[in-house]
Amino acid sequence: MADSTYTIFLDPGHGGSDPGAVYNGRQEKDDTLAIALAVGKYLEEYGFPVIYSRTEDVYESPYRKAEKGNASGADIFISIHRNSSPIPNQYSGVESLVYNEWLPAGTIATNINRQLEKVGYKNLGVNPRPNLVVLRDSNAPAVLVEVGFLNNDSDNALLDSQFDATARAIADGIAGTLWSW
Numbered sequence: 001m002a003d004s005t006y007t008i009f010l011d012p013g014h015g016g017s018d019p020g021a022v023y024n025g026r027q028e029k030d031d032t033l034a035i036a037l038a039v040g041k042y043l044e045e046y047g048f049p050v051i052y053s054r055t056e057d058v059y060e061s062p063y064r065k066a067e068k069g070n071a072s073g074a075d076i077f078i079s080i081h082r083n084s085s086p087i088p089n090q091y092s093g094v095e096s097l098v099y100n101e102w103l104p105a106g107t108i109a110t111n112i113n114r115q116l117e118k119v120g121y122k123n124l125g126v127n128p129r130p131n132l133v134v135l136r137d138s139n140a141p142a143v144l145v146e147v148g149f150l151n152n153d154s155d156n157a158l159l160d161s162q163f164d165a166t167a168r169a170i171a172d173g174i175a176g177t178l179w180s181w
């Protein structure tokens, strides 16, 4: 049963002058925006109010993004990113980062990863990253999802061919956790 009590803040990583990872002309900031908007569409269909840090190609610092999330009063902060490895095609898979693995962020992160695993991504697990600004400065439980490696051709092929399923998996990981609260 949909419960719209929880408001979700979605942060498409990077933007504007900060492209994030770049590989063969592909820029992380474009993937994160497209994914976040698609995730938000599914969450709204499920009845959750969604607030975005950006819906266009603009730059704001991670500090500002955390501030915006806090000012929005949202209950959950989800930052969407793509991973990058020193050497192309070195690694593949999804990883979710949290301030710490305590409830509830750890549970949301675990459930997002599990849903993405069903789409076909390798599950690289949930890892604490207490120094990441958006995780550290967010008042709400925060998860940063690395949706595959931008410099891995098979991860890109999977994202492009299963784009809607990928977005839905992230939305289902979030919604499924909130519905169980």
Ligand SMILES: [Zn+2]
Binding pocket: 013, 014, 020, 021, 028, 081, 082
């Ligand atoms: Zn990033």
